Each structure stands twice: as structure tokens, then as C-alpha cells.
Amino acid sequence: MSDVKCSLVRIPKTEETKTLIPPAMSLETQEIPMNNLEVYRHRLDCELQRAKARLAELPVGEAIEDFDIRGELYGLACEIAPRARQGDLLAMREWMNIRGNERIVDLAAGTGFFTKDFLSQTAGEVIAVDPSQMQLGVLDKVCAGRARLLLGSPDSQQDMSVISDTSVDVVSSFGGLHHVADQRTMLEEVARILKPGGQFTAADVCANTALARHFDEFVAAKCLTGHTAQWLDEAKLRELASGLPLQLERVATVPLTWKFASPTEIALFFKGLHAYDLSEQEIIEDLKAALGFTTENGLICLNWPMVFFRFVRI
Numbered sequence: 001m002s003d004v005k006c007s008l009v010r011i012p013k014t015e016e017t018k019t020l021i022p023p024a025m026s027l028e029t030q031e032i033p034m035n036n037l038e039v040y041r042h043r044l045d046c047e048l049q050r051a052k053a054r055l056a057e058l059p060v061g062e063a064i065e066d067f068d069i070r071g072e073l074y075g076l077a078c079e080i081a082p083r084a085r086q087g088d089l090l091a092m093r094e095w096m097n098i099r100g101n102e103r104i105v106d107l108a109a110g111t112g113f114f115t116k117d118f119l120s121q122t123a124g125e126v127i128a129v130d131p132s133q134m135q136l137g138v139l140d141k142v143c144a145g146r147a148r149l150l151l152g153s154p155d156s157q158q159d160m161s162v163i164s165d166t167s168v169d170v171v172s173s174f175g176g177l178h179h180v181a182d183q184r185t186m187l188e189e190v191a192r193i194l195k196p197g198g199q200f201t202a203a204d205v206c207a208n209t210a211l212a213r214h215f216d217e218f219v220a221a222k223c224l225t226g227h228t229a230q231w232l233d234e235a236k237l238r239e240l241a242s243g244l245p246l247q248l249e250r251v252a253t254v255p256l257t258w259k260f261a262s263p264t265e266i267a268l269f270f271k272g273l274h275a276y277d278l279s280e281q282e283i284i285e286d287l288k289a290a291l292g293f294t295t296e297n298g299l300i301c302l303n304w305p306m307v308f309f310r311f312v313r314i
């Protein structure tokens with residue numbers, strides 16, 4: 001039983017697209033042998049050249065922040081460092097506290113890193129919303145076809161209209177809300193689809209932090225497709241939710257770290273994640289200066305603090 005239309009146009013299964021699919025993510029540590037990193041270095045360079053060629057074909061003046069162009073690089077990043085973001089999953093699990101039968105909507109779901117984890121926690125339906133067909137194509141594979149796909153944007157009443165009023169237990173999002181152009185309309189849609197007592201639990205880069213500055217200064221300048229963002233913080237969240245039946249129940253900065261086995265793994269991961277046509281040394285130097293590294297159990301930990309928040313539908 002579902003009121004969600006699948007508007008995804010499936011990507012043909014070619015040898016090439018098969019390689020985009022991140023391997024099964026697990027919470028166990030996996031070592032990536034150096035020879036694999038050499039293979040990934042080559043694949044990233046090929047994808048960067050391909051992305052540059054596609055960008056060169058775009059008409060002058062066309063908006064270029066395009067997750068379809070970056071989608072393949074993003075998929076490679078997930079393959080290169082599958083354990084890097086395990087702390088993100090654990091933090092979201094703690095904040096969401098899923099009981100097992102919830103119907104969950106994942107906004108800006110991307111390639112399904114969280115969607116797949118939600119599917120492991122609930123017997124209810126999981127709906128992934130994202131405007132990038134390429135990202136949803138990867139997500140569909142990562143989630144073995146078990147998530148419902150909604151190609152669209154959470155600030156579009158038309159796109160979201162396929163989800164009924166008060167039909168959802170949990171709305172979630174990680175790392176994508178800053179892309180949403182009309183964040184007030186997005187919150188109105190969240191309030192509309194949530195059941196009374198339902199939760200909207202999400203995390204994103206917090207406004208006026210070193211991480212937001214890193215995106216605004218370095219990523220915006222060096223990512224092949226640029227980067228624009230409207231960062232959130234507690235004051236902005238309260239302002240956006242003003243007059244809506246959403247109560248901000250919990251908000252906090254969580255000092256997440258992303259964990260890597262080697263500087264090479266870090267550089268290649270970010271080459272894919274942020275579509276950098278840069279030397280590995282430039283990538284590492286920027287991250288070190290902007291965000292800082294620590295070490296833990298032989299792993300290199302990159303500081304990646306995020307603001308987490310939970311609204312409850314009243």
C-alpha cells in the first residue's frame with residue numbers, strides 16, 4: 001500500500017553503471033589495499049575528465065551545480081572509504097530512535113547511505129526524495145530496490161503531493177537541507193506529511209562554523225560544479241518553523257569525525273565527494289588547515305561537526 005509514485009527513470013545496467021554501486025556498507029572496519037586505491041585514483045581521474053567534458057558542453061549561463069554530473073564521482077567516494085562515515089549513521093540512529101514499524105521519508109537522500117540504514121531498522125516503507133536522477137539510480141541499487149523513489153525536491157508542493165497528509169512517522173535528512181531553495185515551504189511540507197507526534201530529525205553543516213566556511217570558500221571555488229548553500233542554525237530553524245505545528249524538541253552540535261586509513265584514502269575520497277580536479281596534497285592541506293585531523297586506533301579522524309535537530313509534529 002503506497003501513495004508514492006515512482007518518477008525515477010531507470011539508468012540502463014551497463015558495465016559502467018555497475019561500477020557506481022557502492023558495496024554493501026557495514027559497521028565493521030574494512031581495509032582498502034593500496035593497490036585498490038591506485039585503481040580508484042585512475043577511475044577518479046577518468047570520471048573527472050568525463051565530468052569536465054560534460055560541463056564544457058553545457059550552454060553558457062546554465063546553472064552548473066549538478067548532482068547528476070557529480071553522481072558517479074560521489075559513488076566512487078563511497079566505495080573508496082566505506083567506513084569513513086559510520087559515526088554519522090550511529091549518531092542518526094541515536095537521535096531518531098527508530099522502534100521498527102515507522103514509515104520514513106529521507107529528504108536529499110543522495111546515493112542512499114542513510115536510506116539503506118533506515119531500511120535495516122524499520123519494517124515500514126522508506127521513501128527516498130532527491131532531485132538527482134543519477135543519485136537515485138545509485139540509491140536504488142544500494143537499497144536493492146526496497147526504497148520507494150521520489151524524484152523531486154522537498155520544497156516543491158507538487159513533487160511532495162504524492163505523499164498523503166499525516167501519513168509519515170519520521171522525516172529525516174543528512175547533509176542536504178542546505179541545498180533546498182525554499183526551506184520554509186519544505187518545513188510546511190514536512191508538517192503536512194507528518195502524523196501528530198511524528199518527528200523530523202535531521203543534520204546538516206551549521207551556519208557560521210569552520211565547516212560552513214570551508215564549503216563557502218574552498219568547495220565553492222574548487223568543486224567542478226561549484227557549491228551554493230543556505231546554512232541552518234538553531235535561530236534559523238526557529239524562524240523557519242514559526243507558526244507551523246512543529247516544536248523544536250532538541251538541537252545540538254555533534255562533534256562527528258570521518259575516519260580514514262591513510263592520507264591517500266582521504267584525498268581520493270574528497271576528490272570523488274567534492275569533484276576536485278586538484279592534487280592530493282592540495283586537498284589534504286586544505287582539510288588540515290580548515291578542519292583539522294586527530295588520530296584514534298590508528299585511523300586518521302577528520303573533524304566534521306554537524307548541527308542535529310529534532311522537531312516533533314504537534
Ligand SMILES: C[S@@+](CC[C@H](N)C(=O)[O-])C[C@H]1O[C@@H](n2cnc3c(N)ncnc32)[C@H](O)[C@@H]1O
Pocket residue numbers: 067107108109110111112113114129130131132135152153154155173174175176179180181
Ligand atoms: C551531500 S548529498 C547528501 C546525500 C545523503 N543524505 C548522504 O548523507 O549521503 C546532498 C544531496 O542533496 C541533493 N539535493 C540537491 N539539491 C536539492 C534540493 N533542492 N532538494 C533536495 N535535495 C537536493 C543532491 O542531489 C544530493 O543527493
